[in-house]
Amino acid sequence: MTVTRPRILVxxxxxxxxxxxxxxxxxxxTDEAEITLVTPSSYQLYLPLLPxxxxxxxxxxxxxxxxxxxxxYRTRIIPGGAIGVDLAAKVCVIRTIxxxxxxxxxxxxVLAPGSITRTFDIPGLTDHAYGMKTLAEAAYIRDHVISxxxxxxxxxxxxxxxxxxxxxxxxxxYAGTETAACLQQLTHNAAKxxxxxxxxxxxxHLIDIAPKLMPELGDKLGRDAQEILRRxxxxxxxxxxxAKAGPDEVTFTDGRVIPTHTLIWTAGVVASxxxxxxxxxxxxxxxxxxAEMCLPRRDGVFALGDAAAVPDxxxxxxxxxxxxxxxxxxxxxxxxxxxVIANLRGQSxxxxxxxxxxxxxxxxGRDAVSKPLGVELKxxxxxxxARGYHWSxxxxxxxxxxxxxxxxxxxxxxDDFVRTGFQARRPTxxxxxxFSDAYLTPEQLRExxxxxxxxxx
Numbered sequence: 001m002t003v004t005r006p007r008i009l010v011x012x013x014x015x016x017x018x019x020x021x022x023x024x025x026x027x028x029x030t031d032e033a034e035i036t037l038v039t040p041s042s043y044q045l046y047l048p049l050l051p052x053x054x055x056x057x058x059x060x061x062x063x064x065x066x067x068x069x070x071x072x073y074r075t076r077i078i079p080g081g082a083i084g085v086d087l088a089a090k091v092c093v094i095r096t097i098x099x100x101x102x103x104x105x106x107x108x109x110v111l112a113p114g115s116i117t118r119t120f121d122i123p124g125l126t127d128h129a130y131g132m133k134t135l136a137e138a139a140y141i142r143d144h145v146i147s148x149x150x151x152x153x154x155x156x157x158x159x160x161x162x163x164x165x166x167x168x169x170x171x172x173x174y175a176g177t178e179t180a181a182c183l184q185q186l187t188h189n190a191a192k193x194x195x196x197x198x199x200x201x202x203x204x205h206l207i208d209i210a211p212k213l214m215p216e217l218g219d220k221l222g223r224d225a226q227e228i229l230r231r232x233x234x235x236x237x238x239x240x241x242x243a244k245a246g247p248d249e250v251t252f253t254d255g256r257v258i259p260t261h262t263l264i265w266t267a268g269v270v271a272s273x274x275x276x277x278x279x280x281x282x283x284x285x286x287x288x289x290x291a292e293m294c295l296p297r298r299d300g301v302f303a304l305g306d307a308a309a310v311p312d313x314x315x316x317x318x319x320x321x322x323x324x325x326x327x328x329x330x331x332x333x334x335x336x337x338x339x340v341i342a343n344l345r346g347q348s349x350x351x352x353x354x355x356x357x358x359x360x361x362x363x364x365g366r367d368a369v370s371k372p373l374g375v376e377l378k379x380x381x382x383x384x385x386a387r388g389y390h391w392s393x394x395x396x397x398x399x400x401x402x403x404x405x406x407x408x409x410x411x412x413x414x415d416d417f418v419r420t421g422f423q424a425r426r427p428t429x430x431x432x433x434x435f436s437d438a439y440l441t442p443e444q445l446r447e448x449x450x451x452x453x454x455x456x457x
Contacts, residue, residue, distance in 0.1 A: 005034045006344060009092055009106035010075075011082045011274070013039035013067065014047070015326045016112035016305030018395070019333025020340075021067075021075050027341055035075045036104065038082050038094055042067045045135055046399070048326060049390060051175070053138040055182035055364065056415045060139050062402035065395050078104065082113060084277040084440035086449045087298055093448055095438055103452055108300040108340055111287065112333075113272035115306035115324060116434045117265065124245035129170075129265040131430045132179050140428060141264065143419045145183055146190065148261060150419075152201075153194045163259035165201045168250050170242055171266035172208030174361055177225065179266055180206040184234055185364035190417045205258060207237040208267070216359055221369045224378045228367050241267075265430055269324060271307040273439040283309035283321060291351035293336045302340060304332040313353040326393070327357060360386035 008024060010017050021037050028035070046063040053060050067077065080096035092104045117131045130144065131137050145167070152164035167187070169180040184204045191199040206213075206229065213222050213236065226236055242263075243251045249259045271286045280295060281288040286309040287295065293310055295301035304310060306324035310332060322328045331354045339349040358372040360382070368383035369376075377385060387407065394400045440448065 005031065006107040007036065007105065008033050008108045008110070008340060008344075009036050009038065009104060010110045010112065011038045011085075011092065012112035012114050012272075012305070012307075013037060013041070013044050014112060014114045014305060015044070015329035016114070016333045016336075017110070018044040018065075018067065019330050020110050020112065020304070020337045022070065022395075023334050023337035024340065025070065025074060027337065028344075030074065033108075033344060036078060036106075037067070037075050038078045038080060038092065038104070039067075040079060040081050040097055042077050042079065044395065046390070046394060047133075048174075049403070050132055050135070050138045051178040051182040051364075052362070053135065054132065054141045054145075054179065055186040056142055056417070057182070057364075057410045058403060058406045060135050062399065062406050063394075064135055065399045069396060069398065078102075081435065081438065082274050083438055084445035084448070085109065085111070085274065086445055087278060087280070087295075087301060089449050090300075091449050093440060093445060101448070103449065106300075108344070109302070110336060110340065111274070111301070111303040111307060112305045112329075113274045113307050115269035115271055116273070116436050117430065118268040118270045119265070119430070120267075122242050122244060125242065125265065126430050128245040128247055129263045129430045131433055132175055132264060132266050133269075134433050137433050139420065141183075142186075143421070144262065145186065146417055146419050149187065149190055149194055149197065149417075153196050159259070161197075162201055163248055164261055165197070166203045166205070166258055166260040167262040167264070168205045168207070168258055168260050169264045169266065170207055171268065172206065172210055172213045172236075172238065173266065173268065174214060174359075176206065176208065176264075176266035177214055177229070178362060178364075179264060180204055180234055181229060181232075181363040181367070183264075184229075184232055186415065186417075188232070189415060193417060202233075204234045205237065206234055207240045207242075207252065209239065209241040209253075211238055213238065214359075214361065217361070217369060217371055218376070221371060221376050221378065225361065225363065225369045228363055228369075228378075269306060273436055275307050277440055277442060277445055279442055286321070286324075291353075292339050292349040293332060293352055294339070294349070300343065302336050304336045305329040308332075310352055313351060314355040322352075322354075323356075328354060330393070360389050362386045362390075 043064040049063045052058040080094045084093040148164045152161045155161045243253045287303045309321040312320040312322045335352045360370040368386045369378045370382035370385040
């Protein structure tokens with residue numbers, strides 16, 4: 001009789017998924033379980049540093065950490081994305097990068113599909129806005145911003161030139177604020193290389209519907225961050241959003257019309273649409289799980305990261321859930337891996353609990369604001385803390401070396417403002433990067449699994 005090893009399927013290669021896989025590889029012997037990871041790309045993206053890729057401070061490769069470099073690497077990687085999970089049949093339906101749809105049976109599943117950009121029903125938004133959630137988007141936005149400078153420099157039409165040199169970023173959270181700050185630094189430095197351009201025509205707008213910029217920082221640091229950005233010439237509008245977006249202008253909800261060819265949308269995230277295929281209870285769109293990160297009444301189903309509403313036991317508030325940050329995802333990954341192993345071995349599982357260590361915001365150049373362990377910092381001390389935190393959080397020594405070298409080289413030599421060719425002649429916008437329409441409906445999922453008897457194909 002052949003004895004098969006239990007199959008552990010991990011969905012997603014972000015901080016949560018990769019951290020879980022790495023711990024499973026270290027703690028499980030090869031004959032205890034078979035580990036499979038579902039991800040479109042065989043790398044872990046260090047998401048917090050994307051704005052620095054967009055601004056050219058870091059190269060794309062430096063924050064894409066290969067999953068195949070680990071000495072203990074033995075995980076089977078399926079190159080694709082999970083588009084549906086049948087909990088009753090214990091089958092995950094996957095669309096591979098070649099658009100083939102396959103069934104992957106499992107005994108244990110760890111759901112860490114992350115999040116996608118949150119959009120609203122705003123006319124023209126998904127057709128004309130750019131996102132900042134993937135490595136391709138960051139590289140693409142860099143090319144696009146530099147191309148606007150090139151086109152403005154070549155144009156003799158003052159209206160076209162002005163429109164090319166106005167940039168709008170929506171979202172006053174960390175992603176939006178850092179994106180606006182880093183890209184403004186890029187255009188400010190680049191303007192010196194375009195003698196035909198008047199630097200005063202380059203305008204950056206940062207808008208958010210909330211009354212404060214990065215409210216998690218507190219009033220004082222939030223004001224400090226605003227002051228830094230305004231001193232650089234970034235127009236900040238709070239309590240304002242987008243009413244509609246077009247190919248060459250954006251209309252704000254306060255009635256202003258801004259001629260621009262660049263709208264970057266970073267107004268929050270929502271859990272991956274994969275969660276909607278499970279038919280399970282959700283909290284604010286995230287999968288409701290226990291403190292042990294298990295799905296109630298479903299044996300062998302775990303969830304963590306941005307897609308899971310993990311109870312925040314470190315807070316006294318009733319119903320508090322962990323924020324979707326890398327800090328929590330990395331720590332949840334270790335606990336969920338330990339709980340999978342405990343479940344596999346018939347041992348008791350432990351709940352997740354972590355007290356937030358603070359926040360860091362790198363505003364480009366020598367500007368930063370940070371709040372490590374509640375201590376408010378700005379300027380160079382904050383920059384040292386911010387970059388030190390990111391550097392230490394990188395998973396491999398190769399990535400640490402690349403990032404540190406990039407920082408040093410950029411500090412000494414600056415940027416070359418070169419377009420790398422990611423921008424095709426056909427514009428690629430928000431709707432083209434995240435494949436949010438690729439997921440199965442519950443009916444399609446049932447038909448798919450029942451039609452194949454739940455077997456792998």
